[in-house]
Amino acid sequence: MRTADPYKAQHRRRQILGAAVECFARHGFHATSTAQICAAAGMSPGNLFHYFPSKAAIIAAIAEQEQDNMLRLFERWSAAEDALGAIEELALAMMALSSDPLQARISIEVAAEATRNPQVGALFAANEAQVKAGLAVLLERGMAAGQVDPQLDPGKAAVWLVALTEGAIARVVLEPGFKAREHQPMLRQIIRRFLRPQPLEPG
Amino acid sequence: MRTADPYKAQHRRRQILGAAVECFARHGFHATSTAQICAAAGMSPGNLFHYFPSKAAIIAAIAEQEQDNMLRLFERWSAAEDALGAIEELALAMMALSSDPLQARISIEVAAEATRNPQVGALFAANEAQVKAGLAVLLERGMAAGQVDPQLDPGKAAVWLVALTEGAIARVVLEPGFKAREHQPMLRQIIRRFLRPQPLEPG
Numbered sequence: 001m002r003t004a005d006p007y008k009a010q011h012r013r014r015q016i017l018g019a020a021v022e023c024f025a026r027h028g029f030h031a032t033s034t035a036q037i038c039a040a041a042g043m044s045p046g047n048l049f050h051y052f053p054s055k056a057a058i059i060a061a062i063a064e065q066e067q068d069n070m071l072r073l074f075e076r077w078s079a080a081e082d083a084l085g086a087i088e089e090l091a092l093a094m095m096a097l098s099s100d101p102l103q104a105r106i107s108i109e110v111a112a113e114a115t116r117n118p119q120v121g122a123l124f125a126a127n128e129a130q131v132k133a134g135l136a137v138l139l140e141r142g143m144a145a146g147q148v149d150p151q152l153d154p155g156k157a158a159v160w161l162v163a164l165t166e167g168a169i170a171r172v173v174l175e176p177g178f179k180a181r182e183h184q185p186m187l188r189q190i191i192r193r194f195l196r197p198q199p200l201e202p203g
Numbered sequence: 204m205r206t207a208d209p210y211k212a213q214h215r216r217r218q219i220l221g222a223a224v225e226c227f228a229r230h231g232f233h234a235t236s237t238a239q240i241c242a243a244a245g246m247s248p249g250n251l252f253h254y255f256p257s258k259a260a261i262i263a264a265i266a267e268q269e270q271d272n273m274l275r276l277f278e279r280w281s282a283a284e285d286a287l288g289a290i291e292e293l294a295l296a297m298m299a300l301s302s303d304p305l306q307a308r309i310s311i312e313v314a315a316e317a318t319r320n321p322q323v324g325a326l327f328a329a330n331e332a333q334v335k336a337g338l339a340v341l342l343e344r345g346m347a348a349g350q351v352d353p354q355l356d357p358g359k360a361a362v363w364l365v366a367l368t369e370g371a372i373a374r375v376v377l378e379p380g381f382k383a384r385e386h387q388p389m390l391r392q393i394i395r396r397f398l399r400p401q402p403l404e405p406g
Contacts, residue, residue: 026319027319028231028233028315028319030231030233030234031233105318108311108314108315108318109315111373111376111377112231112311112312112315114377115308115311115376115377116229116231124377125379128377128378153389156386156389157389159374159378159381159386160370160386160389160390160393162370162374163367163370163371163373164366164367164370164393165370166369166370166373166374167363167365167366167367167369167370167373168366170314170366170369170370170373171362171365171366171369173314173318174314174317174318174327174331175331175362176328178362182359183359183362183363186356186359186360186363187363189397190367190393190397193396193397193401194392194393194396194397198396
């Protein structure tokens with residue numbers, strides 16, 4: 001019988017997920033076989049199935065990792081004094097996370113899978129709801145502090161901040177030669193111009 | 204031997220593409236078999252292969268259809284007197300095109316496939332290059348007319364306009380209950396606030 005060494009088990013799980021991410025990014029979820037993941041991880045199928053009973057379980061674990069990354073970002077920024085600055089930093093950090101093309105391709109795979117696989121869809125929806133709620137809280141704090149246009153609907157504005165960062169992730173994957181770092185100033189500019197109070201809003 | 208009736212052939216091709224789009228949106232490109240497409244189109248494999256020699260050829264035809272839709276939009280708006288208004292209308296029209304969830308899912312499938320399949324990738328890149336060049340021309344016209352902030356880099360701003368509309372497409376697919384129509388005013392607002400001349404740009 002296997003003895004449970006929690007440290008070793010966690011290390012193994014990470015090793016499998018790393019190998020799976022490489023395979024999925026290259027071939028997509030559906031075209032990747034568990035045999036390919038085993039080969040990339042240097043493990044036997046029996047060993048792999050000890051940690052993840054199915055390919056679906058690996059995909060769900062990757063979606064959970066994405067959620068954890070996002071929550072850690074929010075923990076870091078949600079208490080910042082400067083709410084508008086925190087929103088900008090969050091958007092830049094999300095773009096930086098995805099400036100690794102492997103990570104960005106996996107984000108698109110997870111998104112595509114979320115539309116087809118109810119388990120991944122539920123994880124994805126929960127993740128998104130948390131991100132949008134967190135952004136809406138920051139927007140409301142920014143409004144109270146006079147940094148954010150109080151005429152904006154915080155819920156709707158949060159949706160568009162998410163859309164903007166997703167668009168940035170899509171650029172990393174789809175645009176050959178897109179350098180996230182070069183585009184950071186313009187992302188900051190779009191967010192600032194969109195959110196700040198508009199003293200002279202025309203028409 | 205088959206006789207070539209161009210009208211009938213075009214009708215058949217459309218019929219196959221419509222059936223394929225439904226299958227792909229539901230299962231993804233890789234998990235869809237040509238047998239499923241035949242069944243959905245009500246055709247024998249021999250008949251289907253007469254029009255499309257492979258699943259890859261069907262995928263390429265769908266990517267070409269997307270490109271045609273985009274080019275038609277540009278033909279309609281690129282000569283408009285009001286360049287800033289034309290940019291807003293283009294973005295809204297792209298969001299409207301993708302407010303059909305089937306179409307939006309196919310857009311994400313094509314994007315994911317573009318990262319893996321060089322033929323689709325080349326089509327996709329050509330499409331994108333044309334869209335960005337068209338937007339940059341409109342931005343420059345808007346700058347000359349005093350409608351668009353002349354300090355913006357037209358090429359970079361075009362990239363972010365594309366990112367914004369891609370983000371909107373992602374919302375249609377990924378956000379249960381997202382109503383494109385309700386979000387049109389905010390998309391217009393983001394674009395306008397981002398692009399217009401900034402008389403009082405702070406620090």
